Amino acid sequence: MLWLDASTAWTASNTPEDISITAFRFIHTADIHLDSPLKSLALRNPELADLVSGATRLAFSGIIDLCISERVDALLIAGDLYDGDQTSMKTARFLAGELGRLAKAGIRTFIIRGNHDALSRISRELVLPDQVKLFGGRAEHVLIERGPGEKPVAIHGLSFAHPTAPDSLLPKYAQAIPDTINIGIMHTSLGGAPGHDSYAPCSPAELQSTGYDYWALGHIHKRSVTNGSSTIVMPGMPQGRDINEDGPKSATLASIGDDGTVSLEEKPTALAEFARVSIDAGGLTEWSDLVHALSDALKQARTHSTAPELVARIGFSGETPLAWRMRRDADLLMAEAEERAAQIGATWIEKLEISCTPPTRNRASATDPLHEIKALIDAEILNSGAYEAALAQLADTLQGQLPSDLRDLFGTDESATKDRRMQLARQGAEDVLARLQSSPGSGSEPS
Template sequence: MVYRFLHTADIHLDSPLRTLALRNAELSELIGLATRRSFVRIIDLCLDEQVDALVIAGDLYDGEQTSMKTARFLAEQLGRLHQAGIRAFIIRGNHDALSKITAELVLPETVKVFGAVAEAVAIDRAPGHFPVAIHGLSFAKPQAPESLLRHYALPVPDAVNIGIMHTSLGGSPGHDLYAPCSVPNLRQTGFRYWALGHIHKRSAVEDASSAIIMPGIPQGRDINEDGTKSVSLVTIRDDRSVVVEERQTAVAQFERLVVDISSASDWKTVISQAKSKVDDLSSEVSTDHLVARVEITGATELAWRIRRDIDLLRTELETHGAASGNVWIEKVVTSPVAPRQQVSRPSALDELATIIDSEIRHSLEYREEVRLIANELRGQLPPELRDIFGKDEVSFENLLGQFATEGASHVLARLRGSEGE
């Protein structure tokens, strides 16, 4: 008889918000509760599909700020599985290791939380059904700079072996190195399925011998976790072949929307085109809510006005989204530029643009001045918001370059606009 389970990871229950909390209280509340609502959907899916088990590959919590209210919520939801006779297998990830209540929470007996020593749990199955063994390993500390594979037991003979691991694999942008390993290394273990966690973007490597799945985060928390979010519904057939189905679980989906207004001849057309693009995107998203970051781009004589009146454009889009009931505008950014004048002799503004681009923007003196201003602003922010300026030196320097480019475009666009006023 088949064996079915749901595989998820990186729930990050009650993850604290950062930039959203500064902009829109209603949107902040929606996203603040989204991780819980998404987890309820995961439990609902387990019950609807009548799976044998739920597998969580780390980072149920988000870190040391986790409260007992979060823990009680988790216990209640896992209790729903217990009542239905569905088991749960959980490993602790790097964020769970920071949580002070991780080791204190009392869970139903059908929930197996793996400890710091690797274990293989044999699943009790009826006679004639193929045996199943689930392997797992948790870490008590948030750092795991070396591979964990050598700690796992050998596959149980004649069983379908399922491994659970929290790992960065070969590394991923935006994620710390954690228990690194490679796909070939995982294949060599002889495990039929590897249930991974840690990287928030979904990936799957499948062949006749194994399935290695990183399900990604089931609910995005900010614009950097945009796109469809899901879990994996896994069926191991009687012939031991594996079928992996992706099931969407997000309550709200973050998306980046680029609106090219090069063809717009007036302000009314700019608004109309932006609204139309938002509507098109909304029709393509299947979640309850769409949270969009809108970028206005293109070469247009209206560049100066768009930059000047960005607050009015945002209000128009927010009002339009509110009327639909499920569209939220996370932010509106602009990158339009005024078209260069097609004349034989460059204008004074064209010459200024050339000087800014060739002599000022890339000069060491200018970059140092921008760096000093950015460092002063960052120092005035509370610690939890300082990542706005980048999480490391490379991202900080890249952001300074963006500031310089956007600043120059903004000044030039407004100067061109003032010529016609």
């Protein structure tokens, strides 16, 4: 194989005989966030944190294995290979070794930097194999000459020069090259998505108008495909890092024929899949019934997951006389959940969320002291400006004592921080009432 840069050419020979030479095949991935630091998960369960912290590397190694086993022509990484300004050269050595495996297999790699890895020291200093093309801050393309009678392939790319890109990058890309398979790699938020800041915004219609055959995108962590004159793919991330990145994760195997036909196949990549498991405890009256429902829900979630490991957040809801006891004995309920998870195997409990309420007919009457306390908390304390000010001061003090990478646990802006404080305050009030409900002399019998 001969590798030349930019507007020159790379000629591919020795294509495996059992793979059609008329199709250009590649793996498309993005948002790998190698060695991303964990936050709240590390505080709750160090063993689980160790599993998840190593999962991004294992997912990336799995992508390399997939490229080799599928004998693709190239690997495309559409930004955020790293999580930030990495300082560990262990990450650099790992990456160089994995990309070296592709180089030995005759597979090219094309990488752009996104908002997270724009300033990465590794991106600037790491010496990558010759078969790896890391696009810079100016748009360019690489032309790949193929076999006799086959269309060449032009891979267009542009890296973020800075961590922010408020304007569209699309005008910087070259026009589609005639009689060529054109593939663009871009890191973009498109028209926006929940939980993602706006970066290099553009619309699918604008991408379609370029005449490119395929747009390999990155940034949004959920997979999406838009068909049309151009096939636009956001592959999602290959490995979730917390419950907000739940669901199956994958990379995309794409094949483009000389006639412009594009075929796609989603390939699972995650070592650990995060999942929200909902349990309706409405009507359950015995603790054993609750545990049985918990066990069934976990088994079902494990069956539906394709990842080697399942990390579950369990949410309980509904009216049940067990509501107070579930809050009071949340540690025992967690132990029950972890025991069932261990029995199922390859299953972890990330957190329990309890939003159950006592049945209406069993709630305290207006003369019950607990009823009066709850009404007072709801009406006069939680909505008090003085209480909110005291709560904010306490949270600010605690936040200031946390390590810098944990300080956004209370929220990333003023509105989110206020909502999070009130959520924690309400949960704390419910927990206090739950303990009072089952305390001697409260006037209520434990459930």
